[in-house]
Amino acid sequence: MPAVKAVPLQRTVLPDILEVPALERRRLQCYIALMCGDIAMLLGVFVCAGWLYTGTPGIGAGLILAQLLMPAFLTIALYNGAYSRRALEDAVYGGVRAVLALVISSAVVMFIAFYTKTSQEFSRVSFTASALGAVFLLPWCRAQLRLVVIWRCGHKVLNELVIHDGGPDINLPGVRHIDAARYALIPELADPVALDRIGSVLRNVDRVIISCQPERRQAWALILKGANIEGEVIDDAIVALGARGARQAGGRGLLLVSLGPLGLRARAVKRLFDLAVAGSALLCLFPLLAVTALLIKLEDRGPVFFVQRRMGRGNTFFSMYKFRSMRVARLDHDGAQSAARDDERVTRVGRFIRRTSIDELPQLFNVLFGDMSIVGPRPHAIGSQAGDKLFWEVDKRYWLRHALKPGLTGLAQIRGFRGATEHESDLASRLNADLEYLNGWSPLRDFAIMVATARVLVHDRAY
Incomplete structure (x- = not known):
């Protein structure tokens, strides 16, 4: 028979600070x-x-x-x-x-x-x-x-513990924190005495979080599995990737890094809302649309509509319609130059329809076609810049706003974040509002934003 190595066994006596009542x-x-x-x-x-x-x-x-x-x-x-x-x-x-x-x-x-x-x-x-x-x-x-x-x-019905073993700091209010080195908690799988000491610390704990170096995660994971406890190991790759969940398939670990903000039912509700509002608005505003088109045509005989390529849902291009507000020879199809106050490119009719937001009304057709929504992040021209940087160069999160269809109006617009983006902070304010909308959509919120838009149709940042 193989020789059995003798291991001195002695029950671990823990400091009082580590003893917690079983809940x-x-x-x-x-x-x-x-x-x-x-x-x-x-x-x-x-x-x-x-x-x-x-x-x-x-x-x-x-x-x-x-x-x-x-x-x-x-x-x-x-x-x-x-x-x-x-x-x-x-x-x-x-x-x-x-x-x-x-x-x-x-x-x-x-x-x-x-x-x-x-x-x-x-x-x-x-x-x-x-x-x-x-x-x-x-x-x-x-x-x-x-x-x-x-x-x-007590106020928390779970005994939660964070063990710091050389990993990144984590601050969880109401959770006990202990230093592994101070209490000699060593994840040594070949040392039963070390395992007993860890097991004694975890005896009445309901959930434990381990903050350790990457090379020690597997050892801690095995120990937690054997402790029959709800255990978690910190991995900042989850934060870097924005992971929403994890699973195993084909012998590999898979992180869920994206999940559409709206399910099928929510998208159906939003689409019905869009069709009802856009269809009704086109019927009611038809005289205004016709008069605007006539005035644009009479001023310089140029085309009524300005069609520009914009980025839509799923980071794909679509053609967005607007009433033309600039002179034909000065049209900027890439949107590289934002309009400024007293911009000589803007026509007399164009100045009025830009200030009153009438130039945006043809986008109701984009809503009917399914390229846009009544409420959502505003679509930007490809060459749009904040300061001297393209929008996506300012913040990597910029592409996240395309998880939903772009909208005629949005949370950023009713908060006054519109007009020229002369500084990077101008984009940051809009982007934060767009991401907030993505994370908190509801039919009632769409309706409230649509109603609030009436207050900002005329604004001093429309040139």
């Missing part, structure tokens, strides 16, 4: 408290509603209704996050999930009662009043039970 059992107690609180509240509401509606006989009827509702409510609540870590940490989230479970379970009970023809056996008024009362009392009850959670677990 797993306490979290379980809090889950039970939330569940009991919900059950007691629902029983109380149904009993009170029954008693107020029909007197003493209504108490028994209320108990029966509550018993019918309870199984469906608890089942849905368990699956929709009403009894989850986040529900313990955030009373508002827990209350919303509990109310959602109540609404769905009430609909299920009513549906079953209707199809089994048993709805006449209980009071619809009592059931409706009880359900409505519970909708308001559930969040209130959850807010009171938050005190129980704080009493048992």
Whole structure:
């Protein structure tokens, strides 16, 4: 038999600062408290509603209704996050999930009662009043039970730990930080004593983050897997690439670095909004469009429209339409020179339609064609510069704004970031607003931006 090397075994004694109470059992107690609180509240509401509606006989009827509702409510609540870590940490989230479970379970009970023809056996008024009362009392009850959670677990329901082992600094509020060197935490896979010391530190920890050098990540990863703990290792490549997730395929690790800002449903809603607004606007503004076209033609007999190549969704080119506001011989198709105040290239009609934003109205046709949207980042000419740099030379994030269709108006425009880009800061303000819009799209926000645009149609930065 092979010789077995003797390893001196001695239980690790940790400093008091490393000892933390186990929260797993306490979290379980809090889950039970939330569940009991919900059950007691629902029983109380149904009993009170029954008693107020029909007197003493209504108490028994209320108990029966509550018993019918309870199984469906608890089942849905368990699956929709009403009894989850986040529900313990955030009373508002827990209350919303509990109310959602109540609404769905009430609909299920009513549906079953209707199809089994048993709805006449209980009071619809009592059931409706009880359900409505519970909708308001559930969040209130959850807010009171938050005190129980704080009493048992503190303000954070997870024991989180950051171990610094020579890697980059990380600042996470409310999380314990320890220095691996100070407490002799060495990820040495060939040393059981070293592993025991690390295991003792991690004994009651729920989540640990390791900040170490790249060559030590694999050792720490193996140790965390063996510790049966939620563990993370810092890798700044995630930040550099803007990764949104990770997976394994074909024996390789893949980082998800891009994800469209809008799903299919959101894109469909946005497209319907665009078609409705653009179609209605063209019908209503047709007389204005016709008069503007006539005035442009009469001034110098040149073409009515100015067509310029712009960058659109997915970093692809499209032809954008505008009413021509410059003299034919001085047109700038690449947009290399921004218009300036008293620009001699601009015609008399052009000066008026630029100041009133009428020159942008033909882009409604771009919206109908699907190249543009009513609201989105404004499309820029290829040769546009901020100071003496091309837009994409100022900030590498510039190309991110093309994840959505360009718009007639946008968040940057209603904030006053428009006109000539004489300095790099002029572009930075617009870009930050565009990226903010990309990360927070909603139909209501599109509508609000469209309405707010009416205030900035005439502006002093339009030359």
